[in-house]
Amino acid sequence: MPKYNSIILMRGTPLSGKTTFAKSLVEHSKGTLKRISKDDLRYMFDNDNRFGNEQADFYTDLRNDLIDKCLQARYNVIVDETFVQLEDMVIINRLFGDRANIAIVEMTLHPLDVLIERDIEREKSGRNRIGTEELSDYIRILEEQPLTDSWRRAICYV
DSSP states (O other): OOOOEEEEEEESOTTSSHHHHHHHHHHTTTTOEEEEOHHHHHHHHHSSSTTTTTTHHHHHHHHHHHHHHHHHTTOEEEEOOSOOOHHHHHHHHHHHTTTEEEEEEEEOOOOHHHHHHHHHHHHHTTOOOOOHHHHHHHHHHHHHSOOOTTSOEEEEOO
């Protein structure tokens, strides 16, 4: 069966520009690309992220249901989450790989000091800071989970 749709998975640390890039793609897609964000779903349902970890499975299932619905309607999807890990990529490939082309957009891995500066700017705009320890953890995990050549990917420099 031919694959008519695409799923783009954004991968990178918080503050690497994933959401800015994803929103720009959606803006220029003329309605053919739908952005799905578990972070936005958490805020929509709970007004914040206070239940994020304890309700992670609920939001993962909801994300996957939305991807499925978009593919059924012949939309392309961009998955824009704080942190897409290899496990997420394998699950999405298993669930949808027979119906959609899947590509990874990997954001540049910025040095910690750059992310800390962006985190300070984030706080100035009224959003919660992520924090140095958490940013360090994200960098470590990305370094421990490099993409293999089996994943089609683009590297995005923001």
